[in-house]
Amino acid sequence: MDWEFLKGQDAAVASLRRDLASDRVANAYIFHGPEGVGKSTAALIFAKALQCGGEAPPCGECPACLKIDRGVHPDVIHVSPPEGRKSIGVEHIREAVIGRAVQRPQEGNRQIFVIDEAHAVTIGAFNALLKTLEEPSYDTVIILITQNLHALPPTVVSRCRRLLFRSLNRDEQRAVLAASLGGAGGDLDQLISLSLGRLGTALGNDPEVLAGRREAALGFLEGLAAPPGKADIIDLLSLAASQGSGSGAVRAEVLRFLEMLLGLLRDILVLKVAAGDLEPWNTDLDEVLRELGRRWGAPGLIQAMDRVETAVRDVGEINTNPSLTLESLVIGLRGTVGAGS
Numbered sequence: 086m087d088w089e090f091l092k093g094q095d096a097a098v099a100s101l102r103r104d105l106a107s108d109r110v111a112n113a114y115i116f117h118g119p120e121g122v123g124k125s126t127a128a129l130i131f132a133k134a135l136q137c138g139g140e141a142p143p144c145g146e147c148p149a150c151l152k153i154d155r156g157v158h159p160d161v162i163h164v165s166p167p168e169g170r171k172s173i174g175v176e177h178i179r180e181a182v183i184g185r186a187v188q189r190p191q192e193g194n195r196q197i198f199v200i201d202e203a204h205a206v207t208i209g210a211f212n213a214l215l216k217t218l219e220e221p222s223y224d225t226v227i228i229l230i231t232q233n234l235h236a237l238p239p240t241v242v243s244r245c246r247r248l249l250f251r252s253l254n255r256d257e258q259r260a261v262l263a264a265s266l267g268g269a270g271g272d273l274d275q276l277i278s279l280s281l282g283r284l285g286t287a288l289g290n291d292p293e294v295l296a297g298r299r300e301a302a303l304g305f306l307e308g309l310a311a312p313p314g315k316a317d318i319i320d321l322l323s324l325a326a327s328q329g330s331g332s333g334a335v336r337a338e339v340l341r342f343l344e345m346l347l348g349l350l351r352d353i354l355v356l357k358v359a360a361g362d363l364e365p366w367n368t369d370l371d372e373v374l375r376e377l378g379r380r381w382g383a384p385g386l387i388q389a390m391d392r393v394e395t396a397v398r399d400v401g402e403i404n405t406n407p408s409l410t411l412e413s414l415v416i417g418l419r420g421t422v423g424a425g426s
């Protein structure tokens with residue numbers, strides 16, 4: 086895997102290659118941009134280019150390149166929230182980064198620290214890291230990866246070279262999926278729809294599971310939009326509750342259901358007010374979504390999206406009880422149907 090593998094990120098790639106060619110690699114980078122557009126892949130390729138012993142780095146064949154591909158190079162260190170935790174705290178950063186950055190590399194020319202989900206690093210941990218960002222003891226490259234640049238403290242952002250990874254359009258997504266999945270991807274357009282244009286989701290999930298989730302979310306919206314009496318609110322509640330039953334990862338499943346709901350609502354809004362300017366993700370549901378859109382006014386749809394976003398935050402960040410959140414969401418969403426139409 087080398088630079089050719091990254092689709093649609095020409096500006097970021099050119100910048101990294103320029104740094105390599107001119108031997109002006111920065112001590113710290115921030116790769117930011119939406120989920121699943123190649124930030125982690127770019128970090129991997131960059132790490133290979135930096136550690137490669139071949140003639141045209143990254144050669145992909147030397148021991149260093151092969152070890153990085155297998156995730157076992159001792160001088161390429163990945164840091165992410167510990168199992169079951171949402172944040173990366175001071176102790177973790179001290180042990181995984183600060184303590185190691187003062188040691189010599191074991192095999193390579195330098196140590197490379199890749200901090201995934203850098204927005205999960207606590208303020209305390211970032212403060213502890215500042216000195217390492219400014220005055221590395223040995224050749225060290227720290228790569229912070231995040232979807233949300235604004236979640237990082239300005240003191241950190243200003244000390245890093247920032248690279249934006251942009252959203253990919255449908256054609257670029259199709260090209261990435263074709264290269265990654267080959268024939269195994271089945272109907273790639275369908276997969277892009279089901280994953281709401283998130284490559285990470287498309288690559289990491291069984292399409293049938295995604296299809297089942299979308300069907301549930303669609304049924305839920307149809308129930309909401311049905312004239313009173315047709316769909317009992319109790320049915321909706323049990324449909325919502327069924328999204329969160331029978332699995333240990335209830336919270337994660339509820340979150341995925343809510344994200345699917347949000348994606349469908351977004352598409353309904355796009356078809357209703359911006360068809361032609363914006364493309365819906367669920368191109369295969371065009372008629373169904375247009376029909377649903379007739380039950381909502383645009384302001385009601387925006388309210389509905391707000392409510393679902395709040396529910397995502399409640400379940401994902403504030404740790405509210407998922408079933409209670411879904412219950413109040415059902416009642417809240419009922420109120421948006423017909424609003425402003």
Ligand SMILES: [Zn+2]
Pocket residue numbers: 136137138139142143144145146147148149150151
């Ligand atoms: Zn190599």
